[in-house]
Amino acid sequence: MIATLRRDVRAVRERDPAARDVGPVELVTTWPGLQALAAHRLSHRLHRAGVPLLPRLIAHLSRAASGIEIHPAAEIGPGFFIDHGSGVVIGETARIGEDVTVYQGVTLGGTGFQVGKRHPTVGDRVTIGSGAKLLGPITVGDGAKIGANSVVITDVPANATVVGNPGHPVRIDGRKVEGPDADWIHLPDPVADAVRALGRRVVELERQVRELGGDPAAGPRLVGEPADVHELRPREGRSPAGG
Structure with a gap:
């Protein structure tokens, strides 16, 4: 768990320009995304160990302090980075791979009242823009980018960029966008x-x-x-x- 938290701290340094010159103590004590993730790492381990009440209590206190709601049962890989974080919701059966970046207002939610797997599965190196909603037991392929305020209800291929409501894959000027963050200002607008x-x-x-x-x-x-x-x-x- 300590090794995973170290990788989470490194992810903040690598992907948040505001954290480049900030010490680890300041990051841990003042970055709400990192705090919420650390609390989730603990609550998730307690949940898997079958500890009653305490995992949900930790998640509840973390949500009150950071504005980020992560169910204790959600599976989140190392290198996860939540930028700003207010309004982020990650549901019970969500599964998130390694080195994923999520911006504020993102929801990984379910649809209806079905039981079992009902939240998204997100691959490695995925970037999800502000306000995006990923709903249902969909799969987002490795390296995909979800545009801000997109509503995604179907599977997303690997290395695709998705925009719109409902979201669908598009290209960005016919070229591959490198790095963890997309150019949200110049995303294609298929309606326009x-x-x-x-x-x-x-x-x-x-x-x-x-x-x-x-x-x-x-x-x-x-x-x-x-x-x-x-x-x-x-x-x-x-x-x-x-x-």
Whole structure:
């Protein structure tokens, strides 16, 4: 357990720029993500040993102090790093591999009231952006990156980048993103891409209509729509309401 905690401390130093020049004592006493993880390492061991009440009590106190909720039964590999951490929730049957990075507001949750395996399994070297929700017994492959505020309800291939709601894999400028952290500002936006494609199609269709001698603005009338705006004017001596 001590060796695992040392690796957790090293992960904070490697992945948090604010911790590069901070001593180990300050990290352990002031970094809420590290504190919550250390408390979980202890509560998880007690839970596996069959100790009653105490594991949940430790988890409860850790949540009150750090704002991070980790069920004692959740399995978390070494090198796990929670950046900031407020609002992070990790469910009972979640399994997390090695060297995983999680930002604030992330949820590894279940769906419905089923029993058994109902939380995500996350592979090694995965990065999960702020506010992302991973729901159900899905599997996230090694090296995957989950964009901020994505909602993921299906399996994620290894080394894929997932964005959107519901989340689906995309590429980043056709190249592989190196390192534990993705460039969250320049993630692809498939919805915006679709809207831009529709806009280009409309412009092309209007050009074709003009070439045929038509008026692009004169589209088909709706049912009951007057052919001329003058038909909208009320007759003399009558109000628009017919009085």
